[in-house]
Amino acid sequence: MADIVVKTVNLTKEYVIGIRKKTRVLALDHLDIEINKGETFGLLGPNGSGKTTTLKLLLDFISPSQGQGWVLGKRLGNIEAKNRIGYLSEVSYLYSYLTAWELLDFCGSLFGIASIERKRRIDKILDLVGLAEKAHVRLSSYSKGMLQRAALAQTLINDPDLLLLDEPTSGLDPIGQREMRDVFLKLREQGKTLFLCSHQLSEAELICDRIGILHKGRLSKIGKLDDLLTMKHAVKIKATNIDKETNDKLNKIIEISIVEDEADKGMLEISLDEHLVNDVIDVLRSNNSRILSIMPTKRSLEEIFVEAVEN
Ligand SMILES: Nc1ncnc2c1ncn2[C@@H]1O[C@H](COP(=O)(O)OP(=O)(O)OP(=O)(O)O)[C@@H](O)[C@H]1O
Numbered sequence: 265m266a267d268i269v270v271k272t273v274n275l276t277k278e279y280v281i282g283i284r285k286k287t288r289v290l291a292l293d294h295l296d297i298e299i300n301k302g303e304t305f306g307l308l309g310p311n312g313s314g315k316t317t318t319l320k321l322l323l324d325f326i327s328p329s330q331g332q333g334w335v336l337g338k339r340l341g342n343i344e345a346k347n348r349i350g351y352l353s354e355v356s357y358l359y360s361y362l363t364a365w366e367l368l369d370f371c372g373s374l375f376g377i378a379s380i381e382r383k384r385r386i387d388k389i390l391d392l393v394g395l396a397e398k399a400h401v402r403l404s405s406y407s408k409g410m411l412q413r414a415a416l417a418q419t420l421i422n423d424p425d426l427l428l429l430d431e432p433t434s435g436l437d438p439i440g441q442r443e444m445r446d447v448f449l450k451l452r453e454q455g456k457t458l459f460l461c462s463h464q465l466s467e468a469e470l471i472c473d474r475i476g477i478l479h480k481g482r483l484s485k486i487g488k489l490d491d492l493l494t495m496k497h498a499v500k501i502k503a504t505n506i507d508k509e510t511n512d513k514l515n516k517i518i519e520i521s522i523v524e525d526e527a528d529k530g531m532l533e534i535s536l537d538e539h540l541v542n543d544v545i546d547v548l549r550s551n552n553s554r555i556l557s558i559m560p561t562k563r564s565l566e567e568i569f570v571e572a573v574e575n
């Protein structure tokens with residue numbers, strides 16, 4: 265279990281709303297996951313699918329209705345483990361009259377970090393998140409992107425091993441999203457484990473090693489991003505210089521349509537089952553066509569997400 269940073273078994277949360285007439289909401293339904301040290305894991309899902317509930321359970325902000333979980337090898341709620349977590353919540357409320365430096369200094373003192381060590385860490389963290397130059401400017405004058413990076417900086421003051429990030433780039437423009445992503449990649453290089461909740465599929469695709477898709481509290485898919493995106497037994501071939509004779513021969517193996525325009529005369533791009541690949545390549549080579557690429561066919565994360573949610 266040493267290398268497993270987060271583990272849940274049957275973790276379930278049912279909210280009960282109302283005093284007289286009670287309504288039950290099953291927010292998380294028997295979640296089983298294991299996240300390894302150094303991994304960047306993305307928990308994806310539509311609104312209301314249970315992502316924030318999962319984080320709140322891992323943080324021991326709320327108690328499970330059923331099941332159990334471990335963080336950094338300790339049972340949920342263990343203080344020692346909590347001290348090694350950094351949490352960026354969905355909505356950050358920062359004291360706008362403080363500067364980023366003062367904010368981090370305040371948070372560091374809450375962790376009981378000595379003043380000299382705090383100073384050393386603050387300079388390093390502000391540099392990492394790209395706020396060194398604005399360190400002594402009040403947060404009230406920060407842009408949304410800068411505020412989000414300040415919030416992220418705050419989560420790093422205790423030098424956490426595990427980062428729980430809830431929709432960290434929501435509402436940011438493409439540049440702001442990229443700046444945040446760059447920081448995540450640097451944190452990953454430092455060996456930290458990142459647990460990211462998001463519905464921004466492109467972001468997950470760019471930084472996650474593994475993803476899980478939640479739908480109505482149930483984990484409907486989990487796996488390595490590469491494995492999920494690669495279609496089994498399907499290959500994509502791209503070739504050019506396809507003349508009429510080659511076209512006819514290929515059509516006997518698989519139905520194709522050649523794209524003809526001025527730039528790409530006789531360009532072929534097909535996805536086919538892997539057992540046909542050798543035959544197609546033989547035809548292309550014997551007719552002097554130029555093979556540009558042969559690659560496993562990839563699906564988009566959006567297709568996988570929609571499939572998981574619709575199923
Ligand atoms: N405190 C609460 N009391 C009652 N129901 C709640 C509470 N918090 C969340 N829920 C319900 O639990 C379900 C899961 O909510 P949760 O906030 O975990 O979803 P989410 O995936 O984080 O959604 P979003 O993408 O909108 O942030 C929803 O149906 C929500 O209405």
Ligand SMILES: [Mg+2]
Nearest residue numbers: 315316317354
């Ligand atoms: Mg949420």
